[in-house]
Amino acid sequence: MSELARISDKSFNELCYACRVGDVENADKLISLGVPLNGVDMFDNSPLFLASLCGHENVVKLLLERGAVCDRDRHEGARCIYGALTDKIRNILLRHDLSRAFDLNQPFAKHISSLYIDDNDKSANTNLLFKDAGLSFGSVLTHSPPENQKHEHSHRYKLTKVNKFILVASSSYFSEKFKDAKNEIYFEIYPDLILREVDFLEATELFVKFLYLIPVLHLFEKRHLNILCIFAEKMKFPILKEYIEKLSFIVDPNFKHNLIVEYQKKITEDYRRNFLNFVENNIIKKCLTVDQDSFKDPSFASKIIAQVRNNSCAYPDIILSVKNTETKKITLYPAHRAMLSRSEYFKTMFTLPFCENNCYLFDNDYMLLSLSDPTVVDLPTEDIETAHAILKYLYYDxxxxxxxxxxxVLVTADFLLLDRLKTMAAVSITSHGNEFLKIYSLFDILYIAWEVRMERLEHFVAKTIADNLEKYQDLPSFHQAIENSAKRISKREDSDTIELIDDIMYYLLRKHDLTHEDLELLDFKDDLEFMQESGLYSYQKDVAIIEKVLSKLKLHSCIQTVDFNFPLSYNIH
Incomplete structure (x- = not known):
């Protein structure tokens, strides 16, 4: 019996299925929604074991990156390793570093961590001041420490620039502390202990990295724990405090590793929940909608921008706008460059010397002097629900x-260069194909797929056509799609195949449970009983339909054929 817990849950079963068939995109989506990785289904199979057994290397890598446990000294880990279909997957599992922190490759945590690492991040608009004399902890919002203390900075202070909204989003403690602050805030805590300066500085650095979800739990040493526990308690990080208390009693390295994996996941998920609440309460619910014509008046616009900026505890440094040409309304959201920069589109906008980058003024020591009125930037959609989906993805994945x-969402994500969100939108479409096709034409999906370069949707269309070929064979829209696919080849030759036809032919093989090699059995075409039992007869009928359509479109010369006009050499994707 597996040492992992058995999970009877629809979402977990969907994850297991995705791992078994190699659907890395759907697996990514399910993991992002919080479906547990380290469990087993009713047959005692874990997602990692299924992906390993079935030979899906990309899924194995995804699971390991997201925290799947593969301990070769335990039954489940050994089962994954020795059950691997290929040597390459086996070597990946063997090389997997058990001591590596869990969330290093989580998209949400990775972006938050990158904000700490990026020394050029101008959105770090708040200073955290750690003071070892009396162990005071403070934050100075718009200027450096008091003049009479600056000369002591290198000896007494640990000063770190941070993003104010990240502090507010991560803990109610900071939210309360900043609530009434105008230009400056300073606060202190006094623990009853004396620390070496090096221990204090190391502990404060670990804590600030923790605030940015940098995996540091494995770096905690006993000399750090007291001060870290004080920070966790005072600043309301109960999960961190719970981890420190448990860590104090653990000696066994394996138990420590399991504790790190468990709590790094808990910490990340807690952050995501906090960011979810932050976005709902301080961004989405605090938006303002006004007439576009009125907003063109600079005086009115300035007043509305100030209202959006001051109407919540979001502390925005950018205003995001959604314009609706039908209603002539514009909706304004308080937002943050640090999170919009997950999009390469916005990152480029904020990096290059555009007017959108003029927001912060700093002195020579890179201390924040002032914050100008936030710039208004447009989100390329007119739909409010789409805007909310984009915001939720950017802020908490x-x-x-x-x-x-x-x-x-797919089209907007393509404009914003958010490839992963594009994939998630495509997964949503293909997972609800029947409902989706009641609203959209199958060929509308195909043309959008070509426009945004989404291969998953192209295959969805091809499979749907292959499975319902008699329904689509005479439709003008199907014929037009084939011609459009043919035109996508910049310079056609007689030997060229058509991508849409290639994909349909692939799914016809799957429809009849055949492989490309099985087509060699067509030599037995005179044996009708064999042809019917093998599926080759029904496959022959479907291919005849494709040949007929191509002949009608005068595109039949693009197909390589064998005896009785059956294509043999298709480029299978």
Whole structure:
């Protein structure tokens, strides 16, 4: 019996299925939604074991990156390793570093961590001041420490620039502390202990890295624990405090590793929940909608921008706008460059010397002097629900895209260069294909797939056609799609195949449970009983339909054929 807990849950079963068939995109989506990785299904199979056994290297890598445990000294880990279909997967599992921190490759945690690492991040607009004399902890918002203390900085202070909104989003403690602050805030705590300066500085650095979700739990040493526990308690990080208390009693390295994996996941998920609440309460619910014509008046616009900026505890440094040409309304959201920069589109906008980058003024020591009125930037959508989906993805990696808006999210994500969100939107479409096709034409999906370069949707269209070929064979829209696919080849030759036809032919093989090699059995075409039992007869009928359509479109010369006009050498994707 597996040492992992058995999970009877629909979402977990969907994850196991995705791992078994190699659907890395759907697995990514389910993991992002919080489906547990380290469990087993009713047959005692874990997601990692299924991916390993079935030979899906990309899924194995994804699971390991997201925290799947593969301990070769335990039954489940050994089972994954020795059950691997290929030597390459086996070597990946063997090389997996058990001591590596869990969330290093989580998309949400990775971006938050990158904000700490990026020395050029101008959105770090608050200073955290750690003071070892009396162990005071403070924050100075718009200027450096008092003049009479500056000369002591290198000996007495640990000063770190941080993003104010990250502090507020991560803990109610900071939210309360900053609530009434105008230009400056300073606060202190006094523990009853004396620390060496080096221990204090190391502990404060670990804590600030923790605030940015940098994996540091494995770096905690006993000499750090007292001060870290004080920070965790005073600043309301109960999960961190709980981890420190448990760590104090653990000696066994394996138990420590398991504790790190468990609590790094808990910490990340707690952060995501806090960011979810932050976005809902301080961004989405605090938006303002006004007439576009009125907003063109600079005086009115300045007043509205100030209202959006001051109407919540979001402390925005950018205003995001959604314009609706039909209603002539504009909706304004308080937002943050640090999170919008997950999009390469916005990152480029904020990096290059555009007007959108003029927000912060610093002195020569890179201390924040002032913050100008936030710039208004447009989100390339007119749909409010799509805007909310984009915000939720950027802020806390929400990948649960309602299928009703998935097409609009797909197009907007493509404009914003958010490839992963594009994939998640495509997963939503293909997971709700029947409902989706009641609203959208199958060929609308195909053309969008070509426009945004989404191969998953191209294959969805091809499979749907292959499975329902008699329904689509005479439709003008199907014929037009084939011609459009043919035109996508910049310079056609007689030997060229058509991508849409290639994909349909691949799914016809799957429809009839055949492989490319099985087509060699067509030599037995005179044996009708064999042809019917093997599926080759029904496959022959479907291919005849494709040949007929191509002949009608005068594109039949693009198909390589064998005896009785059956294609043999298709480029299978």
């Amino acid at each position: 929400n990948t649960d895209i309602p299928w009703e808006i998935a097409m609009r």
